[in-house]
Amino acid sequence: xxxxxxxxxxxxxxxxxxxxxxxxxxxxxxxxxxxxxxxxxxxxxxxxxxxxxxxxxxxxxxxxxxxxxxxxxxxxxxxxxxxxxxxxxxxxxxxxxxxxxxxxxxxxxxxxxxxxxxxxxxxxxxxxxxxxxxxxxxxxxxxxxxxxxxxxxxxxxxxxxxxxxxxxxxxxxxxxxxxxxxxxxxxxxxxxxxxxxxxxxxxxxxxxxxxxxxxxxxxxxxxxxxxxxxxxxxxxxxxxxxxxxxxxxxxxxxxxxxxxxxxxxxxxxxxxxxxxxxxxxxxxxxxxxxxxxxxxxxxxxxxxxxxxxxxxxxxxxxxxxxxxxxxxxxxxxxxxxxxxxxxxxxxxxxxxxxxxxxxxxxxxxxxxxxxxxxxxxxxxxxxxxxxxxxxxxxxxxxxxxxxxxxxxxxxxxxxxxxxxxxxxxxxxxxxxxxxxxxxxxxxxxxxxxxxxxxxxxxxxxxxxxxxxxxxxxxxxxxxxxx
Amino acid sequence: xxxxxxxxxxxxxxxxxxxxxxxxxxxxxxxxxxxxxxxxxxxxxxxxxxxxxxxxxxxxxxxxxxxxxxxxxxxxxxxxxxxxxxxxxxxxxxxxxxxxxxxxxxxxxxxxxxxxxxxxxxxxxxxxxxxxxxxxxxxxxxxxxxxxxxxxxxxxxxxxxxxxxxxxxxxxxxxxxxxxxxxxxxxxxxxxxxxxxxxxxxxxxxxxxxxxxxxxxxxxxxxxxxxxxxxxxxxxxxxxxxxxxxxxxxxxxxxxxxxxxxxxxxxxxxxxxxxxxxxxxxxxxxxxxxxxxxx
Numbered sequence: 001x002x003x004x005x006x007x008x009x010x011x012x013x014x015x016x017x018x019x020x021x022x023x024x025x026x027x028x029x030x031x032x033x034x035x036x037x038x039x040x041x042x043x044x045x046x047x048x049x050x051x052x053x054x055x056x057x058x059x060x061x062x063x064x065x066x067x068x069x070x071x072x073x074x075x076x077x078x079x080x081x082x083x084x085x086x087x088x089x090x091x092x093x094x095x096x097x098x099x100x101x102x103x104x105x106x107x108x109x110x111x112x113x114x115x116x117x118x119x120x121x122x123x124x125x126x127x128x129x130x131x132x133x134x135x136x137x138x139x140x141x142x143x144x145x146x147x148x149x150x151x152x153x154x155x156x157x158x159x160x161x162x163x164x165x166x167x168x169x170x171x172x173x174x175x176x177x178x179x180x181x182x183x184x185x186x187x188x189x190x191x192x193x194x195x196x197x198x199x200x201x202x203x204x205x206x207x208x209x210x211x212x213x214x215x216x217x218x219x220x221x222x223x224x225x226x227x228x229x230x231x232x233x234x235x236x237x238x239x240x241x242x243x244x245x246x247x248x249x250x251x252x253x254x255x256x257x258x259x260x261x262x263x264x265x266x267x268x269x270x271x272x273x274x275x276x277x278x279x280x281x282x283x284x285x286x287x288x289x290x291x292x293x294x295x296x297x298x299x300x301x302x303x304x305x306x307x308x309x310x311x312x313x314x315x316x317x318x319x320x321x322x323x324x325x326x327x328x329x330x331x332x333x334x335x336x337x338x339x340x341x342x343x344x345x346x347x348x349x350x351x352x353x354x355x356x357x358x359x360x361x362x363x364x365x366x367x368x369x370x371x372x373x374x375x376x377x378x379x380x381x382x383x384x385x386x387x388x389x390x391x392x393x394x395x396x397x398x399x400x401x402x403x404x405x406x407x408x409x410x411x412x413x414x415x416x417x418x419x420x421x422x423x424x425x426x427x428x429x430x431x432x433x434x435x436x437x438x439x440x441x442x443x444x445x446x447x448x449x450x451x452x453x454x455x456x457x458x459x460x461x462x463x464x465x466x467x468x469x470x471x472x473x474x475x476x477x478x479x480x481x482x
Numbered sequence: 483x484x485x486x487x488x489x490x491x492x493x494x495x496x497x498x499x500x501x502x503x504x505x506x507x508x509x510x511x512x513x514x515x516x517x518x519x520x521x522x523x524x525x526x527x528x529x530x531x532x533x534x535x536x537x538x539x540x541x542x543x544x545x546x547x548x549x550x551x552x553x554x555x556x557x558x559x560x561x562x563x564x565x566x567x568x569x570x571x572x573x574x575x576x577x578x579x580x581x582x583x584x585x586x587x588x589x590x591x592x593x594x595x596x597x598x599x600x601x602x603x604x605x606x607x608x609x610x611x612x613x614x615x616x617x618x619x620x621x622x623x624x625x626x627x628x629x630x631x632x633x634x635x636x637x638x639x640x641x642x643x644x645x646x647x648x649x650x651x652x653x654x655x656x657x658x659x660x661x662x663x664x665x666x667x668x669x670x671x672x673x674x675x676x677x678x679x680x681x682x683x684x685x686x687x688x689x690x691x692x693x694x695x696x697x698x699x700x701x702x703x704x705x706x707x708x709x710x711x712x713x714x715x716x717x718x719x720x721x722x723x724x725x726x727x728x729x730x731x732x733x734x735x736x737x738x739x740x741x742x743x744x745x746x747x748x749x750x751x752x753x754x755x756x757x758x759x760x761x762x763x764x765x766x767x768x769x770x771x772x773x774x775x776x777x
Contacts, residue, residue: 056600056680056681056682057596057600057602059592060592060593060595060596060600060681060685061592061593061596063589063592063593064589064590064592064593064652064656065593067589067645067648067649067652068612068615068649068652068653070630070645070649071623071627071645071646071648071649071650072615072618072623072649072650072653073615074626075622075623075624075625075626075627075630076618076622076623078626078629079622079623079625079626082625082626132517135510135513135514135517136514138510139510139511139514145514145517145518147760147763148518148521148522149517149518149521150767151521151525151756151759152521152525153759154706154752154755154756154758154759154766155525155710155752155755155756156709156710156711156712156727156751156752156755157710157712158710158712158727158730158731158748158751159528159710159748159749159751159752161734162528162730162734162744162745162748163524163525163527163528163748164524165734165737166524166527166528166531166544166745167523167524167527172543173541173542173543174539174540174542174543175543176523176524176527176543176544176545179543179545353521353524361767410617413619414619414620414621416712416713417712417713420712420713420731421712421731421734424735424737425735434621435619435621435713438621438624439621439624439713439716439717442624442625443624443628443716443717449625452624452625453622453625453626455621456619456621456622456623456624456625457622459619459621459622460618460619460621460622463617463618463619466617467614467616467617467618470613470614470616470617471610471613471614474609474610474613475610
């Protein structure tokens with residue numbers, strides 16, 4: 001690439017020359033130097049024949065050099081030394097800490113979670129970024145859309161942690177994720193209306209799996225009374241009306257009855273008697289079980305006044321009445337997002353919320369810079385849109401996708417804040433990752449310098465390929481630049 | 483953010499138009515709307531929660547304010563602003579962020595100028611080292627630097643936190659600025675030199691004014707990184723010097739009972755970066771883009 005492209009012609013020009021993504025900056029982890037065809041960082045600039053006194057050069061470089069030596073270079077070397085010693089650095093233990101790294105259960109769990117993170121998070125972030133970039137090219141208010149997706153990048157992981165702790169609250173009346181989950185669940189499988197209600201033991205006895213069966217057997221054509229207790233009168237639905245007695249003489253192939261809440265709000269009344277003030281329990285379903293066969297012969301659900309009629313029975317046959325468990329089941333409480341099994345995926349989702357915008361912006365820029373002539377030429381040659389996307393767009397976009405992917409992998413290896421902030425104390429061991437574990441064993445109570453350093457060095461080794469990748473590209477560009 | 487598209491050839495048909503051609507306009511807008519809403523809802527939830535009493539937050543969802551607007555109150559904010567610990571930590575955040583940003587910009591530009599325009603032995607090799615340092619994970623430095631700080635008696639002080647941020651901000655700063663400075667036309671430097679200007683004059687009068695866009699990008703990123711940091715401050719600050727992120731984090735374990743501090747505190751913590759983001763979006767995205775994607 002021509003250097004003139006990166007030369008600022010005026011003070012207001014964008015810095016076209018190439019750093020890696022600045023997001024990828026120390027903590028986040030740089031993706032590497034410039035992009036695929038960025039500038040040539042070592043290209044022959046600045047070769048002006050200057051005779052500058054040593055102390056002047058020193059004045060420019062030394063402050064930065066001292067800090068880099070003291071804060072990064074020497075500590076990185078010292079960490080290797082510490083990792084070969086015991087917890088307080090007093091005794092040489094060789095590679096013992098590295099053996100612990102691969103044998104200790106807690107550390108292995110952290111390592112395993114890091115693998116899950118590295119496999120899932122960068123690829124999904126890339127996929128979402130590509131999808132959003134394609135979408136945003138199509139719509140009119142793409143600027144607003146991009147800003148919305150990109151905004152979480154400015155937010156601290158701590159604030160994001162608070163935000164997602166709220167989202168993932170277990171109580172569906174607090175956490176929006178479970179509110180949605182319960183809403184969807186109840187649409188397809190409505191929850192019971194009377195959780196915790198039950199008949200008195202003299203009218204019905206508990207049967208299998210939370211349902212109740214009447215103590216007596218009723219013949220078709222008779223009348224049944226099923227008083228229930230166990231819930232507050234205030235919990236009845238608004239449509240519940242004063243309970244009414246069933247009609248005195250049902251048809252010979254029917255059983256009629258009443259299900260009511262045998263409690264008067266405020267007290268009073270006689271047990272097992274339909275007093276004024278006692279209300280029916282609309283919607284409760286009642287089944288008639290043929291005592292001869294043990295099979296269900298019919299069912300009905302109660303009206304607002306609690307009356308029900310089960311039709312189509314055999315005249316004279318005996319039936320037990322069953323109130324199925326579905327009337328009393330506790331409501332669906334949503335998903336345990338931060339429980340042991342889902343805590344890592346839940347935190348990865350919050351990570352994607354933050355980083356999809358990063359991928360989107362880089363990929364959108366990559367899409368915009370693909371030369372149209374190539375696609376037009378392919379179209380003229382009769383290629384269809386899918387072929388153009390697969391054969392031209394994706395290959396030309398590959399370098400950008402690689403940059404995004406590498407940046408994200410480095411990021412994810414070092415992920416700390418989100419896990420540390422979101423995972424509740426009880427499931428932190430299930431959500432653990434190396435960076436969090438390093439903090440715990442070194443500062444958060446473990447006070448084991450040796451193991452802590454070993455984890456730090458191990459993380460360092462994991463990002464070394466990226467360092468090599470960066471430097472090699474720098475060298476290549478330098479060569480090409482000359 | 484359209485300004486950030488590097489090569490905008492006029493008259494070209496955006497690729498997405500064709501890729502998404504099969505989606506009818508309506509369906510496309512519905513998808514975009516749904517995605518946008520999903521992305522906004524978490525932040526909206528925090529924002530609304532910060533205006534509700536703790537008992538309301540733990541009793542019902544934040545969305546109930548749409549039917550019960552009477553729940554909205556400034557009480558959490560007045561409580562947080564009269565909470566000495568939180569105010570102290572907010573002030574600490576400023577005391578850490580401002581010098582850490584200023585120092586990285588200053589030391590980074592000086593070194594970047596040297597790498598770009600001053601010839602010295604081993605320059606290319608040293609620059610390779612700087613590029614290599616950009617990926618060093620901070621975990622590898624925490625323990626040795628903590629020991630160093632204890633010896634220097636600055637463990638737990640704001641100076642220590644600032645120095646660590648400066649150290650890990652510098653490699654990227656030097657890399658970003660050097661590439662930008664190197665592209666400044668040589669004639670401008672020579673002219674100043676002919677007039678008898680010293681290196682320091684050239685730096686002040688030519689490099690800094692012309693390099694301002696890159697310096698702005700760097701300053702914004704360093705500012706956001708330091709303001710949002712949790713780990714460095716968690717290790718190197720103490721109860722008196724901790725920034726807002728650490729102060730809030732200590733309330734996370736009892737999330738339910740501390741929600742009246744956490745919600746407004748977290749919103750306070752993210753409002754400053756958000757303002758910076760929207761005010762300087764151009765530099766933010768330019769910095770992000772710079773060189774990493776050129777097709």
